[in-house]
Amino acid sequence: MSTLFEPVKIGTMEIKNRFVRSATYDGSAERSGHVSERQLQMFDTLAHGGVGLIVTGITYVDPSGQNLPFQNSMANDEYILGFKKLNDTVHNQGAKIAIQLFNAGRERVRFLKDKTEEAIAPSFIKDDPYFSGNYRSLEEDEIRQIIENFGDAARRSREAGFDAVQVHGAHGFLLSQFLSPYTNHREDDWGGTLENRLRFHHELYDDIRKKVGDDYPLFIKMGVQDGFEGGLEFGEGKTAARIISRWGFDALEISQGLRGKEFEGTEFRTNIRNKDREAYFREWTKVIKEDVNVPVMMVGGLRTFELIKEVVDKKETDFISLCRPFIREPGIVNDWKNGNYHKATCISCNKCLMALRKGEPLYCVQEKTKGSAEQNT
Numbered sequence: 550m551s552t553l554f555e556p557v558k559i560g561t562m563e564i565k566n567r568f569v570r571s572a573t574y575d576g577s578a579e580r581s582g583h584v585s586e587r588q589l590q591m592f593d594t595l596a597h598g599g600v601g602l603i604v605t606g607i608t609y610v611d612p613s614g615q616n617l618p619f620q621n622s623m624a625n626d627e628y629i630l631g632f633k634k635l636n637d638t639v640h641n642q643g644a645k646i647a648i649q650l651f652n653a654g655r656e657r658v659r660f661l662k663d664k665t666e667e668a669i670a671p672s673f674i675k676d677d678p679y680f681s682g683n684y685r686s687l688e689e690d691e692i693r694q695i696i697e698n699f700g701d702a703a704r705r706s707r708e709a710g711f712d713a714v715q716v717h718g719a720h721g722f723l724l725s726q727f728l729s730p731y732t733n734h735r736e737d738d739w740g741g742t743l744e745n746r747l748r749f750h751h752e753l754y755d756d757i758r759k760k761v762g763d764d765y766p767l768f769i770k771m772g773v774q775d776g777f778e779g780g781l782e783f784g785e786g787k788t789a790a791r792i793i794s795r796w797g798f799d800a801l802e803i804s805q806g807l808r809g810k811e812f813e814g815t816e817f818r819t820n821i822r823n824k825d826r827e828a829y830f831r832e833w834t835k836v837i838k839e840d841v842n843v844p845v846m847m848v849g850g851l852r853t854f855e856l857i858k859e860v861v862d863k864k865e866t867d868f869i870s871l872c873r874p875f876i877r878e879p880g881i882v883n884d885w886k887n888g889n890y891h892k893a894t895c896i897s898c899n900k901c902l903m904a905l906r907k908g909e910p911l912y913c914v915q916e917k918t919k920g921s922a923e924q925n926t
Contacts, residue, residue: 551858554886557867559844560766560799562712564601564645567861568882571802571848571870572649572715572770574606574617575911582609582622584631587910589638595875596642599882602868603644604715605635607651607722610702611695613669614652614723617660618908623650623702623709632709640710647713648706649770652695654723655732658682660906671727671749672734679777679809692739692749695723700756707761714761716753719772719804720816724750728772728789729807731780743785747792754796766799772806773833776814781806787837794841802846802870803834812899821850821897828856835865846870850897854890876901877913 554566577587595603608621615622622628632648639646657668659682668684669691687695703714718724726732727749733740739748750769757767771793773786790801808815818829830849838845847866851857857869874881874893881893900914 551861553858553861553869557844559602559713559768561764562645562766562799565643566599566601566882566886567868568600568602569802569846569868569870570595570600570603570875571846571872572604572606572717573872573876573911574620574905576617576619576905576908577910578619578621580619582615582620582624583628584621584635588621589635591911592635592646593638593642594879596639596644596646598875598878598880599886600644600875601882602712603639603646605646605648607653607717608648608702610650610652611698613695614654614657616653616657617905619910623648623705624698626705629705629709632706632711636710636712645712647715647766647768648709648711649715649717650699650702650706651717652699652723654721654726655680655682655684656721656723658684670723671732671740674732674734679807686735689737689739693752696749696753696756699753700760703757703767704760707765713766713768713799714757715802716757716767716769718750719770719802719806721772721807724753725772725775725781725806728786729775729781731775731807743789743792747789750793751796754793754798758797763797767797768800768802769793769798770802770804772804773837774805775807776805776809777807780809783833786833787840790837791840794843798843800844800846800868801837801841802848802868803830803837804848805830816849817899817902818850819897819899821852824853824856826850827852828860831860831865835860838864838866844868848872852893852895854885854892873897873901876911877916 609615655670774783775781812819827850834847844867846868848870874895877895
């Protein structure tokens with residue numbers, strides 16, 4: 550059997566195979582931020598489908614970091630019980646589960662209906678062609694409070710029974726905003742040099758470790774290049790990944806930083822109809838894997854089993870991280886394990902994403918359309 554289906558570890562956590570369900574906002578939480586019955590059913594189906602590790606959708610550590618209406622929260626202890634039920638559901642199916650913690654930063658105002666609501670960021674960028682909305686620069690005491698909020702949320706996550714925590718450091722959210730020289734124009738110790746732009750990451754890491762311990766698996770989704778010229782370049786992103794790996798993060802998932810023009814300048818690339826369009830973060834992941842001593846996860850448009858097997862066999866990555874394919878086919882890992890090596894039927898149309906932005910829960914629009922057509926025949 551392929552090494553894809555052999556057990557593998559991230560820190561102290563053993564996962565039954567190398568397949569990860571990459572963090573996916575599902576638009577299905579209660580408005581209060583609590584886990585919903587719909588989410589319990591969704592995660593049960595995912596775990597039953599054979600994936601080794603499920604990463605939750607973006608979960609905010611404090612209200613200032615929320616950017617979508619039906620989004621989970623770990624901002625205080627009242628959320629622990631609901632997540633315990635979610636984790637039990639996943640564990641009963643033999644899978645592991647990690648929570649993805651984040652703060653949206655200025656992205657808080659991108660998709661909320663109230664565009665006048667103020668958000669926060671490392672710096673205010675005037676006349677930014679890639680972003681519009683009302684936000685302001687963070688004060689020193691606010692930065693430290695957000696760091697503490699991440700640590701407290703991680704502590705709650707361990708109490709709730711999560712197997713690991715993933716910090717979201719990609720896709721234009723707050724950690725990306727600190728790392729990118731495009732959005733971080735600070736002249737204090739939180740900006741300027743790469744070391745200073747990584748200070749937020751470092752102090753956040755230290756606060757989490759202090760509250761969850763050295764034995765608890767902690768990893769990060771890392772944006773190593775921005776989606777437009779003039780932002781973070783890969784050379785510096787690669788260096789940042791190497792530095793971060795040495796602090797003690799147990800794994801890195803390699804992705805994009807700030808978003809450029811949709812969709813080609815984002816992590817949501819579309820029209821993936823042949824192998825040439827697949828694995829669009831492959832080269833970044835391959836180069837970084839050669840440069841770090843912790844496991845890495847490859848994400849970004851992987852659809853074909855032969856290609857997935859190839860990048861693992863060539864040791865370009867340790868884990869395969871999939872998002873959109875699981876929306877349409879939550880059982881695809883079991884298909885592959887049982888010898889049905891069909892290509893994922895997800896066509897990366899991004900209609901699921903557009904529905905989420907309208908406030909609808911996560912579903913495959915193609916499957917719904919297909920089902921409606923079949924009923925009418």
